[in-house]
Amino acid sequence: xxxxxxxxxxxxxxxxxxxxxxxxxxxxxxxxxxxxxxxxxxxxxxxxxxxxxxxxxxxxxxxxxxxxxxxxxxxxxxxxxxxxxxxxxxxxxxxxxxxxxxxxxxxxxxxxxxxxxxxxxxxxxxxxxxxxxxxxxxxxxxxxxxxxxxxxxxxxxxxxxxxxxxxxxxxxxxxxxxxxxxxxxxxxxxxxxxxxxxxxxxxxxxxxxxxxxxxxxxxxxxxxxxxxxxxxxxxxxxxxxxxxxxxxxxxxxxxxxxxxxxxxxxxxxxxxxxxxxxxxxxxxxxxxxxxxxxxxxxxxxxxxxxxxxxxxxxxxxxxxxxxxxxxxxxxxxxxxxxxxxxxxxxxxxxxxxxxxxxxxxxxxxxxxxxxxxxxxxxxxxxxxxxxxxxxxxxxxxxxxxxxxxxxxxxxxxxxxxxxxxxxxxxxxxxxxxxxxxxxxxxxxxxxxxxxxxxxxxxxxxxxxxxxxxxxxxxxxxxxxxxxxxxxxxxxxxxxxxxxx
Amino acid sequence: xxxxxxxxxxxxxxxxxxxxxxxxxxxxxxxxxxxxxxxxxxxxxxxxxxxxxxxxxxxxxxxxxxxxxxxxxxxxxxxxxxxxxxxxxxxxxxxxxxxxxxxxxxxxxxxxxxxxxxxxxxxxxxxxxxxxxxxxxxxxxxxxxxxxxxxxxxxxxxxxxxxxxxxxxxxxxxxxxxxxxxxxxxxxxxxxxxxxxxxxxxxxxxxxxxxxxxxxxxxxxxxxxxxxxxxxxxxxxxxxxxxxxxxxxxxxxxxxxxxxxxxxxxxxxxxxxxxx
Numbered sequence: 120x121x122x123x124x125x126x127x128x129x130x131x132x133x134x135x136x137x138x139x140x141x142x143x144x145x146x147x148x149x150x151x152x153x154x155x156x157x158x159x160x161x162x163x164x165x166x167x168x169x170x171x172x173x174x175x176x177x178x179x180x181x182x183x184x185x186x187x188x189x190x191x192x193x194x195x196x197x198x199x200x201x202x203x204x205x206x207x208x209x210x211x212x213x214x215x216x217x218x219x220x221x222x223x224x225x226x227x228x229x230x231x232x233x234x235x236x237x238x239x240x241x242x243x244x245x246x247x248x249x250x251x252x253x254x255x256x257x258x259x260x261x262x263x264x265x266x267x268x269x270x271x272x273x274x275x276x277x278x279x280x281x282x283x284x285x286x287x288x289x290x291x292x293x294x295x296x297x298x299x300x301x302x303x304x305x306x307x308x309x310x311x312x313x314x315x316x317x318x319x320x321x322x323x324x325x326x327x328x329x330x331x332x333x334x335x336x337x338x339x340x341x342x343x344x345x346x347x348x349x350x351x352x353x354x355x356x357x358x359x360x361x362x363x364x365x366x367x368x369x370x371x372x373x374x375x376x377x378x379x380x381x382x383x384x385x386x387x388x389x390x391x392x393x394x395x396x397x398x399x400x401x402x403x404x405x406x407x408x409x410x411x412x413x414x415x416x417x418x419x420x421x422x423x424x425x426x427x428x429x430x431x432x433x434x435x436x437x438x439x440x441x442x443x444x445x446x447x448x449x450x451x452x453x454x455x456x457x458x459x460x461x462x463x464x465x466x467x468x469x470x471x472x473x474x475x476x477x478x479x480x481x482x483x484x485x486x487x488x489x490x491x492x493x494x495x496x497x498x499x500x501x502x503x504x505x506x507x508x509x510x511x512x513x514x515x516x517x518x519x520x521x522x523x524x525x526x527x528x529x530x531x532x533x534x535x536x537x538x539x540x541x542x543x544x545x546x547x548x549x550x551x552x553x554x555x556x557x558x559x560x561x562x563x564x565x566x567x568x569x570x571x572x573x574x575x576x577x578x579x580x581x582x583x584x585x586x587x588x589x590x591x592x593x594x595x596x597x598x599x600x601x602x603x604x605x606x607x608x609x610x611x612x613x614x615x616x617x618x619x
Numbered sequence: 620x621x622x623x624x625x626x627x628x629x630x631x632x633x634x635x636x637x638x639x640x641x642x643x644x645x646x647x648x649x650x651x652x653x654x655x656x657x658x659x660x661x662x663x664x665x666x667x668x669x670x671x672x673x674x675x676x677x678x679x680x681x682x683x684x685x686x687x688x689x690x691x692x693x694x695x696x697x698x699x700x701x702x703x704x705x706x707x708x709x710x711x712x713x714x715x716x717x718x719x720x721x722x723x724x725x726x727x728x729x730x731x732x733x734x735x736x737x738x739x740x741x742x743x744x745x746x747x748x749x750x751x752x753x754x755x756x757x758x759x760x761x762x763x764x765x766x767x768x769x770x771x772x773x774x775x776x777x778x779x780x781x782x783x784x785x786x787x788x789x790x791x792x793x794x795x796x797x798x799x800x801x802x803x804x805x806x807x808x809x810x811x812x813x814x815x816x817x818x819x820x821x822x823x824x825x826x827x828x829x830x831x832x833x834x835x836x837x838x839x840x841x842x843x844x845x846x847x848x849x850x851x852x853x854x855x856x857x858x859x860x861x862x863x864x865x866x867x868x869x870x871x872x873x874x875x876x877x878x879x880x881x882x883x884x885x886x887x888x889x890x891x892x893x894x895x
Contacts, residue, residue: 428781452783466781469774471841480771480782483764490763534782 121148124319125170125201125288130179132165139165141343143179147288150317152310154324154334154351156363158553159523162343163323167290170321171203172196184287194223202281203290208273212266217241217248219265220280251279255309271302278309282318289313290321295329296551299414307333325553326580327356339363364555371558372586373565375605379589380404381439383573384456384542386425389434394420395597398434402542402573407564409588409605410577411613417597418577419461422544426458427451428466438541452481457540459531461547461577463524467531470520474512475501477519477530482537504533508563525556532563543567546577561587581610595619624735624811626856627745628653628804630849632827633834634756635800637848638793640831641760643773643840644700646794648689649801649827651711653820656682656805658715661724661815664731671730678806679799685711686798690791708824715817724815735811745807752803757845765792773840829876830855833883854879 125147132140140162147153157163168174170181172191181188183199191199210219221228221244228244248261257275265273274294281289291310295303310320310333322334330337331351339346339362346362354362385401395417402408410418423429425436427445436443438454445451451458460466468477478501479486486497501515508529512522519530528548535543545564549557564587568574578584584591588605593616601616632649639646660678663669685707692703737744760766768789771779780786804823809815834851836843858879862872 426781448781449783449785458781460781465775466778469771469778469841471774472770476767476770480767480779480784483767487764490765492762492764492767538783 121150123147124149124184126180126182127170128180128182130166130169130181131177132169132174133177139343140169140176143340143343143345145338146348147319147321148336149287149319150314151335152314152320152322152333154322154330154337155340156323156330156337156359157340158363158555159525159551160342160553161340161363163340164292165343166340167203167292167321167323170196170290171201197284200285200287201290202284202286202288204274204277204281204292204294206292206294206296208270208277210265210273210276213264215245215262215264216252216259216268216276217245217261219276220244220248220251220261220283222280224284247283248279251283252276255279255282255312257305257309269298269302271298271306274298274306275309278313282313286318288319288321290323292323293325293551294322295324295326297414301413303329325551327359330359331356341365360554363553371561371582373562375565375587375589376569377589378569379406380571383439384575385437387435387437389421389424389431389436391420391424391429391432393597394424394429395594398594398599400592400599400602402575404541404571404573405568406589407568407574407576407587407605409584409591410575410594411581411584411591412594412617414579415596416594416617418594419546420597421594422458422546422575422577425451426456426544428458452538452540455539455541457535457538457543459528459535459543459545459548461550463527463531463551468519468527468534471518473516474505474510474519474522474530475515478504478533478537481534482539485537500537504537508533509559523553523556525552525560528552528556528560529563532560536567540572542573542575544575544577547579548576549578549580549583581613584613585610593617622856622860623743624745624807626852627749628807629823629826629830629855630749630852631752631800631804631807632823633830633848633852634752634845635797636824636827637831637834637836637843637845638756638760638769639700639797640828640836640838641769641773641840641843642790642793643776644693644790644793645704645828645838646689646797647701647704647824648685648708648711649797649804649824650820650822651708651715652682652685652798652801653805653808653823654715654817655685655711655718656802657809657819658719658724658815658817660731660802660806661727661809662718664727664809664815666726666728668728671728674731675806678809679802682798682800682802682805683795684798686795686801687791689798690794693794694787694790712817712821719815719817721817723817725813727810727813727815732810732813735807735809736813745811748803748807752800753845753849756800759796760845765789769793770841773842775841826855827852829880833880835887851883 127145338348389398390396593601659681660674664674830851834847
């Protein structure tokens, strides 16, 4: 049995009377990958914030390498060897890779090289960063500005930073949420290397297959409470989900009746320089077309072009046999296209506006008396949507930003539906949404298709694509490589065409 | 009742800039618009020339055009509003000097001078204008589709665009409304001092922005209310008046005002943290 490096006992923390963490415990061994699982709101992020010293606990003990961590702040925990790689990449975009890695520690690095402490020795910083990145086996130019890096590369830089800090525990918060499959493989390679060096990893993710692939131990939290810690080998998908949601989910994906009508949307020779070329497909009313492919295959770019967010270089878009020109989202919405973006925070909703104002945003013009807003009519519509989509909110005037990920997603879907679309494009509809809410969103999507809406669903989760789609269009590097029937396709087939 | 007029002018400008700030923009040309529109109005306001409506419409029209120009450049170029209106601030000052040939435009008609100096039922006319403007602006912001779109654009512009909102149209509107309100301020001031002064209004934009910020409008956009801005403007007026009465010199008054602006924002953000 390996030695314990970090032990947490009876940790609790409340926010204005509500317990976010209630007697949570954790036992982290040296050199293990320990997955922390739980639905959104289970308390994972509060827990991690306390570990790295960003928040104080109300009660409980944290014992790191045999000594208590008390009232520590972020720079203390960093020095002691606990680093966190945040999901949203807290980097300075205008600084170089090397400057980011040694941010706040410039003096330590340059003092050793003999420069007076007031002087910044960038060449020394660059040299050390290059050495570090080489050790990790990644090819990133230490002098490149951070803003030119991909998310995966930024992650590598953050890991390099943690290593250079002599981190003994590295917390990774949803590290694979925005990187491609190939990059995930690189990341896992590095995680395994860190393990070999006896670094412990706390790994947070919603992706089941990854959890089982990389982790040794799994701790589950639910509603701020500790549920259990088990070896990954003792669990499978269903038992883990049952622990997370507290009940069995019998069926992830709803039945597909398969009633399709006439062709609603068809695109021909769709091209956009450097993004995708020669895309052609059609979608019937009541049909779900899945768009599969690796990160960067051009799926989101196609959706954005159809919705008028980006210009098209060439190609034809037909809605019910009519050629249409779409130059802005305004055009697209008026022609019956709805788009639920993958970037919920960026394009989905207005954080500081109320749930009701967000839901009504695209259909405000249908709820007016002259130039004024018809408040009564608006509230009726909003309440109908909240009931239909089962949005959990404390009231229609609650700010959208305060909802959970799944409910935010429902608000965005509600907004899109209110504009009465014939075609709905859903881009990663369950990203950052927990398992329970996923099932509800799947049901919702199926309902829409049964009402005759033509649906295009983009997803990086193959089980989701396979479970929901009638047909699957596979893309690779901006070209379409296959159209598969949803019934016959398998994960292997999709992957084969996705890398073709 | 100098105070009443001064507060009224500041509040009118502050209402205008509140719209702009809510959409995530800024307008630094308020003071220059006051000067231009004041000079334009004064040019048509000599006794026994035109009926009263002409100087009023000319002044308001000049403000509308100026504001629309701000909106046009902001939406058609990718230049930040700060820079655009910094430029038009100077342009406006120049225009005011050109139009007036650098000299004050005086000898204005009595009806025109009534606007800034007269009383109706014992209430100074500027105060009446202030109340009407406040009501109209509140209604625009809270009850109309345009108002709701302003919050959406300032709250998250890409999401507003993806929701099918004509973001540029909303911006055109806010800068134009801001121009019209500045013109109202310009006419009030010109009438009050019975002269169209090309150098008038310098620094007014900062007081207006201060009123909006003290009133809780966030400079990052998406939040703010007209009531807050009105309170901000009143507060600035009351404080400078009390300091006058206490014989505090204007040098110290500026220091006090600066402290109040920062203090208001600090309190506001501390309150948000507590609630959040």
